[in-house]
Every structure is written in C-alpha cells, then in structure tokens.
Amino acid sequence: MRKLTFEGFLKQYVAELAGVQTASVHKLVDCMAENPRLKEPLFLYALTFDKVDLLLRYTANSAVAAEYEQLSNRYSLEQMLLLLEKQSPELPEGYLKVWRSYCSVRDAVLADNDTKEKRIVATSVATCEILDKLEVEGVVGVPKTDSYSIPKRYENAESVGSPMAPDMEIIKSLKPDIVLSPNSLEGELKSQYENIGVESYFLDLKSTEGMYESILALGKMLGKEEEAEKLHQEFEDFKNDFAQKHNEQEAPTVLILMGLPGSYVVATESSYVGSLVKLAGGVNVYGDGNGQDFLNINPEDMVEKAPDIILRTSHALPEQVKKMFAEEFATNDIWKHFEAVQNARVYDLDNEKFGMSANFQYEEALKELETFLYQEGTN
Numbered sequence: 001m002r003k004l005t006f007e008g009f010l011k012q013y014v015a016e017l018a019g020v021q022t023a024s025v026h027k028l029v030d031c032m033a034e035n036p037r038l039k040e041p042l043f044l045y046a047l048t049f050d051k052v053d054l055l056l057r058y059t060a061n062s063a064v065a066a067e068y069e070q071l072s073n074r075y076s077l078e079q080m081l082l083l084l085e086k087q088s089p090e091l092p093e094g095y096l097k098v099w100r101s102y103c104s105v106r107d108a109v110l111a112d113n114d115t116k117e118k119r120i121v122a123t124s125v126a127t128c129e130i131l132d133k134l135e136v137e138g139v140v141g142v143p144k145t146d147s148y149s150i151p152k153r154y155e156n157a158e159s160v161g162s163p164m165a166p167d168m169e170i171i172k173s174l175k176p177d178i179v180l181s182p183n184s185l186e187g188e189l190k191s192q193y194e195n196i197g198v199e200s201y202f203l204d205l206k207s208t209e210g211m212y213e214s215i216l217a218l219g220k221m222l223g224k225e226e227e228a229e230k231l232h233q234e235f236e237d238f239k240n241d242f243a244q245k246h247n248e249q250e251a252p253t254v255l256i257l258m259g260l261p262g263s264y265v266v267a268t269e270s271s272y273v274g275s276l277v278k279l280a281g282g283v284n285v286y287g288d289g290n291g292q293d294f295l296n297i298n299p300e301d302m303v304e305k306a307p308d309i310i311l312r313t314s315h316a317l318p319e320q321v322k323k324m325f326a327e328e329f330a331t332n333d334i335w336k337h338f339e340a341v342q343n344a345r346v347y348d349l350d351n352e353k354f355g356m357s358a359n360f361q362y363e364e365a366l367k368e369l370e371t372f373l374y375q376e377g378t379n
Contacts, residue, residue: 004109006081009102010045014038025051029058039064040094047077118177118222124163126205126357127180128154130215133231133360134224140174148352172196180218182357184293206293207275208235211358239279242366246281252373254282255307255340258294259314259321265294266302273313273354276362280369282309299334309372310340313349315356322348347372
C-alpha cells in the first residue's frame with residue numbers, strides 16, 4: 001500500500017527539478033542557477049531535513065539569501081507546515097504552490113490505492129475466513145494448518161508457515177501491501193513486519209464484538225464497507241435476540257479450563273471462549289483476569305470459587321487434551337469436591353467453536369452453551 005509523505009515528495013521533487021539522483025544541498029544550490037523553480041522547494045526541503053544552516057551557507061552571496069534568511073528566522077518547520085496546509089497568504093505564492101503540487105500527487109496515490117486490488121497476506125485461519133466473508137480477492141499468502149481448512153477462494157495462495165511463527169522471508173517475497181494477523185500476536189510480530197518493510201494490521205479476535213469491529217475496519221481499508229456493515233448488523237441482530245432469551249434467569253457461575261496435552265490454564269472473560277460464556281449469560285468465577293486471557297491457578301483455589309459449571313476446551317490437539325482432562329478428573333481427588341463435578345455439570349467443548357480466536361461459528365457455540373448453562377446436563 002503506497003503512501004506519500006511531504007518529506008518523500010520533497011526529496012523526489014527537488015531531485016527531479018535538479019536532474020540529479022543524490023539530492024545534496026550543495027549540488028541542488030548549484031542547479032538552482034539553471035532552474036529557478038528550485039528556489040521554493042529547495043528551502044522547504046532544507047527546512048524539513050534540518051539542513052537550513054547548510055543552505056544559508058551555500059546561498060550566502062546569492063539573490064535568494066535575504067529571502068531564505070528571513071524565512072528561516074521567522075518560521076519553524078511546524079509553523080511552516082501549518083501555514084502551507086492553511087494556504088496562508090502570509091507565505092509567498094511559490095511556497096503555497098509546492099504544497100498544492102504535493103497534495104495533488106498525494107491524492108493521486110491515495111486514489112490508486114483505492115482502486116488497485118491489494119496484495120494481502122493473512123497469517124491465521126480466522127483472518128482468512130473474515131476476508132472470505134467480505135469477498136476479498138488478492139490474498140497471496142495464507143497460514144499452514146493441518147487442523148483447519150482454508151477457504152476455497154484462497155486455496156492457491158502461498159503458504160507462509162505457522163500462524164504462531166509465520167516465515168518472514170516468504171512474506172517479504174510475496175510483496176504484500178498489507179499483512180493481517182490476530183492482535184494476540186502483535187507483541188511478537190509487529191517488529192518483525194517492520195524489519196522486512198511491510199505494513200501490518202492486527203485484528204481483535206479476543207471476542208466476537210472485537211472481531212466485528214475489526215471487520216468494519218477492514219471494510220473501510222479494503223473497499224468492502226457495504227459487506228462489512230451487513231455482517232456487523234447481522235451480528236447485532238443475533239446478539240440482541242439472544243440476550244433476551246435468558247435475561248430473567250439466574251446466571252450460573254462458570255469455571256473454564258483451556259488445555260494443552262500435559263497442562264491447562266483458567267480462561268477468563270478476556271479470552272475468546274470466556275467472552276462467549278459472558279455473552280451467553282454465564283459469570284466467570286475469575287472475571288476478566290485484570291485483562292489477562294489466561295491464568296495459572298491451582299485446583300485448590302478453584303474449588304473455593306464453587307463454580308456451578310466447569311467447561312473444558314483445548315488450544316490444540318483436542319482428542320489428547322480430552323483424554324488428559326478425563327484422567328486428571330478421575331485421578332486427582334480435589335475434583336470430587338467441586339459441586340459441578342458432583343452434579344455432573346462438566347462439559348467438553350469443541351475447540352473449533354471454542355478455540356483461541358473469534359470466528360463465525362459463534363452462533364452454534366452460543367446455542368451449545370445455552371444447553372449447558374440453563375439445563376441440567378450430563379458429562
């Protein structure tokens with residue numbers, strides 16, 4: 001995605017007017033004798049790049065010396081930019097004309113960005129699904145995954161490696177206009193994208209609401225505003241209808257366990273699965289975890305919370321995690337003291353619906369939670 005700053009414009013503009021590749025102040029001053037049009041952009045260039053002292057030295061005995069001296073004494077860069085943007089008559093017309101030229105070129109670049117199909121790399125399956133729903137073409141890179149399916153629309157896109165650790169060299173080789181990733185990985189990936197010189201946007205996939213806010217942002221970014229608004233409205237309608245169904249029922253308290261083979265953590269309301277439970281009307285016994293998605297808590301502390309219901313899901317390898325939880329609950333005596341266990345209100349969730357990132361299976365997920373939260377169940 002091309003951008004044009006005033007600094008970039010000036011550097012290119014003075015070089016083109018002077019007919020040189022390296023825009024040194026000394027060389028530009030020499031060229032000004034043959035091309036008087038350099039006078040105004042050269043001063044703005046020197047002011048922008050903090051080279052006014054050099055400019056004043058090289059033009060000390062020239063016809064422009066007095067004008068340059070006066071401008072440099074009167075205006076800082078910030079003041080000059082403000083006057084240029086306002087097209088203030090306080091400045092000579094030549095300087096205002098340079099700014100208008102910049103605006104004209106900048107607007108042309110923006111228009112080109114709007115009409116050109118953007119080359120996009122999506123590093124997570126959830127992001128690919130969102131782009132597919134928005135009917136976005138131009139996806140040139142997708143994640144490698146054995147557990148989930150990539151939308152058919154993007155089946156010919158290049159694999160860029162694991163969603164958790166995408167291959168930067170492959171991404172760079174694809175020359176994308178933008179890379180899209182979940183914001184849960186922003187801390188790890190943002191600087192890596194900057195290092196390879198690609199623009200990035202991180203989607204909020206920690207909740208369904210966050211996902212739809214990101215969809216609206218992508219709609220504006222990719223020229224798919226109508227499609228994004230339609231998806232957002234469908235979600236709002238569903239959410240409002242769903243909220244009315246159980247608003248007079250007592251909200252059950254819930255403990256959510258997120259597992260990997262050999263270990264597990266507690267999921268709070270700040271996690272995606274936790275946000276679904278909250279949306280369904282459940283009360284997480286650990287609240288929002290002070291903004292943390294997951295907490296390391298021992299079962300002795302959990303039993304003190306006395307949850308009505310225990311929900312178990314997995315980050316990956318669901319069958320192995322399910323076996324791990326079954327063994328843990330069968331062999332660790334602490335679980336026998338939970339009323340949820342005594343009342344057979346322990347449920348294993350499908351990690352495709354209740355995984356790490358928000359996705360379009362939330363309606364099915366909420367309907368499934370509905371049966372667990374508001375009806376007596378069995379393991």
